[in-house]
Amino acid sequence: MSEDERKCVRCGEPLPGMSKMTEEKVTAAEVEEFGWQGRPAVGEGMVTVAMCLQCQIVRSEDRKRPI
Numbered sequence: 001m002s003e004d005e006r007k008c009v010r011c012g013e014p015l016p017g018m019s020k021m022t023e024e025k026v027t028a029a030e031v032e033e034f035g036w037q038g039r040p041a042v043g044e045g046m047v048t049v050a051m052c053l054q055c056q057i058v059r060s061e062d063r064k065r066p067i
Contacts, residue, residue: 009036010055024051024059 006015006022015022031038031047038049051059 006050008052008055009034009038009049010051010059013052015050015052022050022052023048024056 006017007013008015008022025041025043025046025048026036026038028045028047030036031049036047036049038047040046041048
């Protein structure tokens with residue numbers, strides 16, 4: 001997949017090419033749990049995935065909620 005064909009790992013919406021705003025660092029466990037594709041990120045166990053800003057916001061809000 002080329003940079004201009006990137007899609008959000010959560011919602012599947014097309015993403016603008018090369019935008020750093022559409023990259024999110026997540027744990028390797030989260031990548032495995034949801035079957036996302038990404039590339040290794042700096043930091044032990046972290047992976048950079050393509051994720052739209054709306055999904056980044058939703059993910060952040062979900063993580064703030066008590067279990």
